[in-house]
Amino acid sequence: MPPFVSDQSSLALHKSPTSAAFHGFVRRLHLASQSDDPVILVGEVGTGKRQSASTIHNVGSRSGGNFVQIDCLGIKESKFEQEMLGTLNPYNHQLRQGAVSLAEGGTLYLHEVGELPGPCQTLLLRLVESNTYSPLNSSDTYNSDFRLITSSSQDLMAMVEHGKFRNDLLHHINTLTIRTPSLNERREDIPDLVRSILLEMPHASAKQMTPEAMEVLCHHKFTANILELRNIIHRLVGTFETDVYSEHHVIQSIYAGTPSSKSERVIEKKSQRSMLPDFKAYVSHAQAKSHSPSSDAPSSASQQSFTAPNNATYASTTYHIHTTAAPADDDLENLSAQDMADDEFLAAKMAGQKQGQAYMARHFNAASPLSTEANSVADVGDEDAGNAFTALKAQERDYILKLIDFCDGDKKKAAEIAGVTLRTLYRKIKQ
Numbered sequence: 001m002p003p004f005v006s007d008q009s010s011l012a013l014h015k016s017p018t019s020a021a022f023h024g025f026v027r028r029l030h031l032a033s034q035s036d037d038p039v040i041l042v043g044e045v046g047t048g049k050r051q052s053a054s055t056i057h058n059v060g061s062r063s064g065g066n067f068v069q070i071d072c073l074g075i076k077e078s079k080f081e082q083e084m085l086g087t088l089n090p091y092n093h094q095l096r097q098g099a100v101s102l103a104e105g106g107t108l109y110l111h112e113v114g115e116l117p118g119p120c121q122t123l124l125l126r127l128v129e130s131n132t133y134s135p136l137n138s139s140d141t142y143n144s145d146f147r148l149i150t151s152s153s154q155d156l157m158a159m160v161e162h163g164k165f166r167n168d169l170l171h172h173i174n175t176l177t178i179r180t181p182s183l184n185e186r187r188e189d190i191p192d193l194v195r196s197i198l199l200e201m202p203h204a205s206a207k208q209m210t211p212e213a214m215e216v217l218c219h220h221k222f223t224a225n226i227l228e229l230r231n232i233i234h235r236l237v238g239t240f241e242t243d244v245y246s247e248h249h250v251i252q253s254i255y256a257g258t259p260s261s262k263s264e265r266v267i268e269k270k271s272q273r274s275m276l277p278d279f280k281a282y283v284s285h286a287q288a289k290s291h292s293p294s295s296d297a298p299s300s301a302s303q304q305s306f307t308a309p310n311n312a313t314y315a316s317t318t319y320h321i322h323t324t325a326a327p328a329d330d331d332l333e334n335l336s337a338q339d340m341a342d343d344e345f346l347a348a349k350m351a352g353q354k355q356g357q358a359y360m361a362r363h364f365n366a367a368s369p370l371s372t373e374a375n376s377v378a379d380v381g382d383e384d385a386g387n388a389f390t391a392l393k394a395q396e397r398d399y400i401l402k403l404i405d406f407c408d409g410d411k412k413k414a415a416e417i418a419g420v421t422l423r424t425l426y427r428k429i430k431q
């Protein structure tokens, strides 16, 4: 593929960004656009490195020239040389221009420069040291005049330490280093990004999302950043025939990716691994909601049950999958005030008692996931109270075990969702 000469649109530098991370980043892009020094953009996959390079070009003094980009991923030495320097046809003496010539007066952008094989790194070093080049098959030497922008999603310093990247080349290309923030660091920008992605798509500009759908998206743990967000939005538009997307549509779009390449498959797997417990927690709440007698009523309590208790269901953005050590048995014997409050809460959840409902309304504003069964138990007469109590304990234990299962064994997460302490959770499954 020949070097790509692009005039693609820039990030809107004049638009005031929402998040502090993006604000600082845009300011650095703006400063870089005012200089002519080499820039290296470092950041995770899909954070907008390519787009940022084109922005620096479009806003800077070289915008009258071309923005020429070469993707260094998997490029072979001979190909890189041809693409960079151009080739003189020995038969008709026609010169096929390379990227260096095309970028004259403009910008040369090398995407994922860390992927360049050793000999290509040497070629690039010679070029940036001498500012001259000779096309293949030609003995003529030309002066080069381009601004160099590179990008990397790898740690080039570590690559230098491991002998995989030339130290001297790194020092030629990293005069200005700009880190592209990950989407997880700038979640406040997601609604704006969603709108701009929808606006770009044919027939999608009027589409909307419910607040709950946007909330799901804003709490998703992105592993491929804006690239992943774009895919989710495109999948939404391409899959569901509706003008307003719900959280169910969004969740399905997050999980319904059908990756086409090996690398995308890896990304998708990672994404699924990181989201699974939160998703399962969502499912458990959705199921509980649909079994609840009030599930169809659009009351604020049932609407909020997705985020309650403690906003823990999927609101945790730094959720890690891990196993949690159980407290020692002795610790479980001594009940604290919190333990007793938790007992009261769980008992209320299971029994549906009046004061329990008040307790839940006061503390969690949540509908009980077991309210159907709980109400039926609460209806029994006094003489059956002992049996009912034993049944409740069994249901309570069953509920917690199911919750732990939904959370892939993560008891801390299960405790968060149940709205009790980890200690209480252990006590409940032991009894």
Ligand SMILES: Nc1ncnc2c1ncn2[C@@H]1O[C@H](COP(=O)(O)OP(=O)(O)OP(=O)(O)O)[C@@H](O)[C@H]1O
Pocket (backbone or CB within 6 Å): 011, 043, 044, 045, 046, 047, 048, 049, 050, 051, 052, 153, 193, 196, 197, 226, 227, 230
């Ligand atoms: N500010 C933005 N607004 C809307 N879309 C954006 C923005 N920045 C990037 N994108 C889109 O996100 C996708 C990824 O951007 P880009 O290719 O620039 O990222 P990258 O870091 O170079 O990715 P990769 O490392 O995967 O090649 C592209 O489709 C791009 O159009």
